[in-house]
Ligand code: SF4
């Protein structure tokens with residue numbers, strides 16, 4: 409019986425990437441406290457945070473206990489449904505796992521600062537446009553004779 413991690417031809421040549429990290433969806437941090445909490449999680453060397461298609465994820469690196477030295481699933485016949493549902497080409501081996509990856513607290517803080525600057529610049533540009541629209545929409549007063 410086939411025993412590549414997910415038993416699919418598309419898995420050939422892959423070092424069982426999906427069996428070497430556990431990812432879970434998380435809520436995008438918005439408040440300063442949420443950012444601090446997530447930064448703290450990145451103090452741990454086996455934790456990564458990333459954004460993919462605008463959604464945030466946390467990944468715990470480390471291999472599944474049932475992954476063999478040969479990168480094959482040791483419980484292939486009884487592997488969980490979540491493993492059965494994870495198939496190429498919609499997986500990390502065949503595409504980018506992340507649009508943005510944070511390896512440590514500094515990278516996350518820099519990203520949050522950059523996003524804040526972008527938001528402020530947008531707000532400023534919007535206010536400027538509104539002010540100029542208002543000015544140009546002023547009715548022209550009648551001239552006194
Ligand atoms: S990451 Fe993709 S190609 Fe690699 S084992 Fe998992 S499903 Fe197969």
Ligand code: SF4
Pocket residue numbers: 413414426427472473474475476480481482483484487488491
């Ligand atoms: S159970 Fe098998 S397929 Fe699932 S993560 Fe572990 S080694 Fe990979």
